[in-house]
Amino acid sequence: MNNNKMIPLSVPNLSLDILENVKETIETGWVSTGGRFITEFEEKIAKYVGVEKAVSCQSGTAGLHLALRVLGIESGDEVIVPTVTFIVAVNPVRYMGAESVFMDCDDTLNMDMDKLEEFLENECDFINGKVINKKTNRVIKAVIVVHVFGNPANIEKLMEIKEKYNLKVIEDATEALGSYYLEGKYAGKHCGTIGDIGVYSFNANKIITTGGGGMVVSNNKELLDRVAFLGVQAKTNPLYFIHDEVGYNYRMSNIQAAFGVDQIDRLEGFIETKIRNYNLYKEAIENIEGLRLLPFRADTRANHWFYSVIVDKEKYGIDRDELLRKLNDNNIKTRPLWGLIHRQKPYIENQAYKIEKAYYYEENLINVPCSSNLSEEDVEIVIENLRSYKE
Incomplete structure (x- = not known):
């Protein structure tokens, strides 16, 4: 698309x-x-x-x-x-x-x-x-x-x-x-x-x-x-x-x-929009095999600042990096998780204790558009692209 x-x-x-x-x-x-x-x-x-x-x-x-x-x-x-x-x-x-x-x-x-x-x-x-x-x-x-x-x-x-x-x-x-x-x-x-x-x-x-x-x-x-x-x-x-x-x-x-x-006077309105858009993503992504939207903790009222999608290459058909390229090439700005800090050059000699799960998320996570002025139409465009790459 x-x-x-x-x-x-x-x-x-x-x-x-x-x-x-x-x-x-x-x-x-x-x-x-x-x-x-x-x-x-x-x-x-x-x-x-x-x-x-x-x-x-x-x-x-x-x-x-x-x-x-x-x-x-x-x-x-x-x-x-x-x-x-x-x-x-x-x-x-x-x-x-x-x-x-x-x-x-x-x-x-x-x-x-x-x-x-x-x-x-x-x-x-x-x-x-x-x-x-x-x-x-x-x-x-x-x-x-x-x-x-x-x-x-x-x-x-x-x-x-x-x-x-x-x-x-x-x-x-x-x-x-x-x-x-x-x-x-x-x-x-x-x-x-x-x-x-x-x-x-x-x-x-x-x-x-x-x-x-x-x-x-x-x-x-x-x-x-x-x-x-x-x-x-x-x-x-x-x-x-x-x-x-x-x-x-x-x-x-x-x-x-x-x-x-x-x-600060507008913050609650921003959060309301972010939660609404998150739920739009959630409903759609649940029906795209190979993609999973990370949840926010149910025992909290999270501000839903960033949305994280996990890509399962085997089920989705392409890996996280290819999805990143496709979305960005199509004017949909997305990014990976930060590079893990214990592997950054200034910190490679520092002690790191049993790092395991972080590697999985570093390799498979993508952040999708989440601005508080993001329209429902924009969310639908992102979702349609996620569907089309799967197809």
Whole structure:
């Protein structure tokens, strides 16, 4: 089926109403790292996810870097991370001079908490409140859990592990704004608000965007105060420019926040559209032999940020890579799963524990168009192409 219309993978859903906010930043001169929209955006995010305070920053990556810093991760430490993620979830560990230990995924694409527990029990010693990696003799201080594609991870099991082993938990919720738990101990809690610290991203492909930018949340006000302090160059005395430690230029601009205060008000509508389109895909793909749409966890309200289709070459007739080429050649923008991080050049020497399931998803997964402004007509075009390649 030939398609002349370009159907993007995931693009911003912007309204011209934002221009009034941007106009105000220009008229007042508050275009940089001060201005009322920054405070308003922080307050709106905090209220939406149900925390007392949120601190804005330059990007999700900056937020993760600050999180590691304020949680005391130091050179020579180790942090447990997923191999199924975008590499920016892992790089900040190296910024701190620490090293990553890579964990496999489960069938939600999130970190396999059973393997995490097995690793800590069998491959580590727990001495004087510290986890010591037997292989490297390094202290493991934290776990970074990524809520992949907006699908909430098994946070209840992770928090039990955290308490047992005295570990810090950083929630990389950069893809999961709007995802929350419906059942269990954390029913009603948003992704990002349960661990020691959580981070959101507003990159252009995320569910809401400020063009760039991120947000850090925590139930620990002292941690957030430190995040705010370090993110503005650690000014101990702003008037006389006294700096007692090294900080970062990680501030969000007022123009970015001007976008954010409008976008956050539209988030629930975006999620509603994403769920509707996901269900359209689901109904159709169930009838295409050899394709399977990955589900979101039933005990959560996931934001349905990205849709993942699994390709069974034997039953579908072509493999994932050929399907990718055909769709992209026909103006339907699709992509594979990220290359597993433990096999990326900067991390090939790092420890990786029993990576198995991740290989299957790396080889067979494709992400299909999922923008919040994707029309039902566009979904039908994608589905018709998926059917035609099977035929």
